Amino acid sequence: MGLLDSSMDQTQVRRLLARLGIAPEQSGVCHEEWADAGGDEVEIISPADGQMLAAVRLGVEEDYDDAVYFAQRVWPKWRDLPAPKRGELIREIGNELRTAKDDLGMLVSLEAGKILAEGRGEVQEMIDIADFAVGLSRQLYGLTMHSERPGHRMYEQWHPLGLVGCITAFNFPVAVWSWNALIAAVCGDCVVWKPSEKTPLTSVAVQLIVDRVLERHGFRGVFTLVNGRGRVVGERMLQDRRLPLISATGSCGMGRRAAEIVGARLGKTLLELGGNNGIVVMEDADPRLAVRAILFGAVGTAGQRCTTLRRVFLHRAIAAEFTEYLLKAWAQIRVGHPLDPKTLCGPLIDTHAVRKMEAGLAEARTQGGEVLFGGERVERDYAGAPLLGGCYVRPALVRAHHSMPVVREELFAPVLYLMEFEDLDDAIRQHNDVPQGLSSAIFTSDLRVSERFLSYSGSDCGIANVNIGTSGAEIGGAFGGEKETGGGRESGSDSWKAYMRRQTVTINWSRELPLAQGIAFDL
Numbered sequence: 001m002g003l004l005d006s007s008m009d010q011t012q013v014r015r016l017l018a019r020l021g022i023a024p025e026q027s028g029v030c031h032e033e034w035a036d037a038g039g040d041e042v043e044i045i046s047p048a049d050g051q052m053l054a055a056v057r058l059g060v061e062e063d064y065d066d067a068v069y070f071a072q073r074v075w076p077k078w079r080d081l082p083a084p085k086r087g088e089l090i091r092e093i094g095n096e097l098r099t100a101k102d103d104l105g106m107l108v109s110l111e112a113g114k115i116l117a118e119g120r121g122e123v124q125e126m127i128d129i130a131d132f133a134v135g136l137s138r139q140l141y142g143l144t145m146h147s148e149r150p151g152h153r154m155y156e157q158w159h160p161l162g163l164v165g166c167i168t169a170f171n172f173p174v175a176v177w178s179w180n181a182l183i184a185a186v187c188g189d190c191v192v193w194k195p196s197e198k199t200p201l202t203s204v205a206v207q208l209i210v211d212r213v214l215e216r217h218g219f220r221g222v223f224t225l226v227n228g229r230g231r232v233v234g235e236r237m238l239q240d241r242r243l244p245l246i247s248a249t250g251s252c253g254m255g256r257r258a259a260e261i262v263g264a265r266l267g268k269t270l271l272e273l274g275g276n277n278g279i280v281v282m283e284d285a286d287p288r289l290a291v292r293a294i295l296f297g298a299v300g301t302a303g304q305r306c307t308t309l310r311r312v313f314l315h316r317a318i319a320a321e322f323t324e325y326l327l328k329a330w331a332q333i334r335v336g337h338p339l340d341p342k343t344l345c346g347p348l349i350d351t352h353a354v355r356k357m358e359a360g361l362a363e364a365r366t367q368g369g370e371v372l373f374g375g376e377r378v379e380r381d382y383a384g385a386p387l388l389g390g391c392y393v394r395p396a397l398v399r400a401h402h403s404m405p406v407v408r409e410e411l412f413a414p415v416l417y418l419m420e421f422e423d424l425d426d427a428i429r430q431h432n433d434v435p436q437g438l439s440s441a442i443f444t445s446d447l448r449v450s451e452r453f454l455s456y457s458g459s460d461c462g463i464a465n466v467n468i469g470t471s472g473a474e475i476g477g478a479f480g481g482e483k484e485t486g487g488g489r490e491s492g493s494d495s496w497k498a499y500m501r502r503q504t505v506t507i508n509w510s511r512e513l514p515l516a517q518g519i520a521f522d523l
């Protein structure tokens with residue numbers, strides 16, 4: 001199957017957008033209503049074929065302020081609604097997402113360039129988090145403690161924070177918003193969203209879906225949307241004291257700036273930044289599992305996940321054989337249009353990303369790396385049909401050394417560095433020797449080896465896996481990483497606590513007033 005069968009013509013694109021409620025000239029700002037935004041109009045070009053999908057009018061500071069005022073007005077009413085009732089609304093949002101899954105998944109593919117299976121998968125991730133949030137709405141538990149004083153009770157309770165600013169990246173244009181927004185909402189917060197400048201259409205589609213539910217129940221404003229430039233709307237959001245929490249996904253550079261600005265006003269940040277994820281392959285690894293995990297990790301989403309596998313460490317005894325397996329697998333990767341079901345690797349987000357990949361590979365070569373496969377631009381798909389738009393590349397395998405500076409950076413493209421190690425200590429040392437600390441994995445059949453990898457002297461990442469890859473985490477676990485990845489945790493487990501304020505309560509039900517630490521303070 002080639003381009004003719006898989007691409008959508010302009011009429012089909014129009015119909016898809018119309019089904020999702022998006023106009024050919026669409027406002028990117030929604031608070032009380034779809035605002036007549038004050039910024040410039042940008043054309044949204046699909047990386048799949050270089051065609052324009054729609055034009056979006058961006059918001060400026062005033063639009064952002066209007067969104068915040070609106071959220072502030074709605075918040076007291078939302079906060080007063082019992083959490084399980086808030087959960088009911090999130091259940092309805094989950095159901096609406098189920099209905100819209102195919103259309104929204106296709107729009108994610110067209111706008112972000114992900115293959116359709118991953119576009120749909122991303123919407124599934126939203127549905128899963130909605131279900132999780134509904135259950136959570138009845139489980140916002142606090143602990144009770146034993147007071148050291150007689151006739152006293154101590155416990156902690158969790159209250160809504162207020163307004164949460166949510167800044168998302170192009171690579172997960174809707175799922176990461178839902179991790180934050182749907183959980184923050186059951187916690188009783190309102191969420192102001194600034195999506196990536198590269199993917200405004202999916203944010204508009206999601207806003208239209210959630211607004212339908214909020215409208216039915218008189219809660220418009222719990223979620224508001226401001227598409228705008230990072231240096232205009234993003235900066236304003238970071239500085240805004242009305243937002244006690246900023247949750248931001250993106251590069252380490254962006255996160256550092258967010259932490260500085262929000263930190264200067266003593267606000268809270270929840271940061272999910274760059275990864276530089278590695279897999280250690282021991283000599284007793286099951287090669288069938290390992291090769292499949294490495295392939296999905298490195299090539300899924302065209303290497304543009306924060307969990308993308310960027311470094312593989314091969315035990316010296318199996319390195320040559322394993323490199324052959326990988327070369328064979330890489331030669332079979334079908335680069336093609338994201339809507340073609342046979343495609344494994346779709347386009348990069350834009351031509352700028354292609355140039356960055358080329359520059360990264362050139363640097364790797366200068367630093368002593370050897371490109372074993374790929375790295376070039378692709379202009380025809382696996383069946384010979386033309387690929388338009390200039391965003392397609394062949395995933396690359398590079399023999400490298402962990403001391404090469406380029407290996408320490410997150411190159412947001414399908415470039416996988418292959419390195420060798422002597423023994424487990426050496427593997428762990430090399431693995432941890434990068435500034436980022438998001439996701440990691442080991443392939444082995446030896447329990448002692450895997451446990452060592454998971455121990456405090458093993459992987460230093462927020463996510464550590466055994467016999468599965470670095471990407472594709474389930475929503476039930478806490479997601480995030482250490483070091484320059486930013487330290488935040490989102491999605492499952494007790495990540496909800498980031499969206500609430502903890503209050504420690506001590507109640508004296510005795511007739512005395514004993515002081516803690518045995519202090520006597522009487523007249």
Ligand code: UN1
Pocket residue numbers: 171172176249304305306307470471472473474
């Ligand atoms: C991201 O790339 O920002 O674990 C998030 C994964 C996905 C989420 C990635 N569930 O790969």
